[in-house]
Amino acid sequence: MSLSKEIKDLQMMEQNTVLLLIGKTGSGKSATGNIIFNDRVFESEMRSSSVTRVCQKHTGSVSNRSVTVIDTQDFIFSTHTEFDSDSELKKALELCSPGAHVILLFLSLGTFTEQEMDFISWFEQKFGAEALRFTLVLFTHADQRHMRTLAEMIRANPQLSGFISRCGQRYHEFNIKAAANRRQVTELMEKIDRLVTENTNSRYTLEMMKETERRREEEKRREKERKEREHQMILDTVKRETEIRVRREYEEEKERREEERRETELQITLERVRIETEMRVRREYVAGKREKARLFTWMDVHEGFFYWRISINCRSFDRDFLEIDVEESVYPFIFS
Structure with missing residues (x-):
């Protein structure tokens, strides 16, 4: 092993990588978090109603490095009454303090409908263009893609293809039914490490989201005046x-x-x-x-x-x- 590789591995061990999980109900956020830690640290069930009612945070060791995962509820299609998505989203980013290295955006291959595109639109509007350089799209339920490759499915949907392009072509396929397959976790962490390195260890912060909100309100004001x-x-x-x-x-x-x-x-x-x-x-x-x-x-x-x-x-x-x-x-x- 070269000296530079040893130094890099040591830095990775000392650094705590913060992952923010964002996705719809049933997209497999909690299950993926459990697979990453190889332990049942988040409540998870395969059903249409959301199991995660509040943001959850867990820190553990993954492939000899410290990883913190913030599991979140469905911010756009939640069925819970008295749910304030803006308030809960800010709480999630506060749990990431000082910020998230990577935003894992979950899309389900098994139920890829117009709702998924609405969710993508909400994400871009809410998080802003700045968030895309921290985003890695995670396609779950890979067992339901019916013999087509993931690349073929992406190319077949111009809106999805455009979004993946805006995210720097960063995406990963994950089979939550193959929990014992640690290789898919290793490959995911390698992509996460590359993204952290590309961004020179910078993070997506709550202040970035607030700035996006300010710009959006300013655009609304200007549009109203126009x-x-x-x-x-x-x-x-x-x-x-x-x-x-x-x-x-x-x-x-x-x-x-x-x-x-x-x-x-x-x-x-x-x-x-x-x-x-x-x-x-x-x-x-x-x-x-x-x-x-x-x-x-x-x-x-x-x-x-x-x-x-x-x-x-x-x-x-x-x-x-x-x-x-x-x-x-x-x-x-x-x-x-």
């Missing part, structure tokens, strides 16, 4: 367009009424002129001692001007009816 601005812009646009339409309709109505008023005034003026003209012509006729005269008037237009034309039918003492155009009695008007 929607309020968009809503206000729509209201302002509708108000402006309504004002323009009402103003246009008002001006059109005002113009229509003004046009009607001008036409009415013009008709009154023309009628007055007609009457005055008839009366003047009649006076002239009477003054000229003409008898049995008949006066006709009508309106004519010439070069944009309106004229009253006047025709007098009269009978002299020695002639039949005679029509005379009285051109000097014409009154011009122009319309604007």
Whole structure:
């Protein structure tokens, strides 16, 4: 054995590796914890309702190193009443103090449904992108994958494949029914050791989760403000367009009424002129001692001007009816 290998092994023995187990009810968290320690340290049963009601912590020796495992309840699909997932999750991270070296995210191959994808979405939202570099996906119930390889199952699901990629392609297959198979535990611990080394012994902490919450609340606030601005812009646009339409309709109505008023005034003026003209012509006729005269008037237009034309039918003492155009009695008007 080389000196560097001996030093590394000694460091591993002195270091306590903290593992945080996260998964749905029935995914095998507690059973896996028992297999890792090769002892029944966590209460575990294969059933649909959650056995783990509170976070549990156990520290023991695994492959000549100190390992602490924090077993947790189902934070998203818990059936327990009065369960505060946020509060319990913070308690779990406090048990990891000063933080978890590795987050083992449990997914069951036997019941991989839409719920699993909802669970993954919840995990990414709650823990944040920073948590992915500490995450190792553990596929349990490997005996139920029906002859397909795990890699084939991952490739067949684009959402799952994308999540595994965001976790740095770190995943492991675990058969909880083969508890006596220590090789799968050794392989799991080797992957855990590599991840701890890659992260230079850094940890995922409660403060990281709080920072994720702060960013999420800030994003919600900004999104709310953005929607309020968009809503206000729509209201302002509708108000402006309504004002323009009402103003246009008002001006059109005002113009229509003004046009009607001008036409009415013009008709009154023309009628007055007609009457005055008839009366003047009649006076002239009477003054000229003409008898049995008949006066006709009508309106004519010439070069944009309106004229009253006047025709007098009269009978002299020695002639039949005679029509005379009285051109000097014409009154011009122009319309604007």
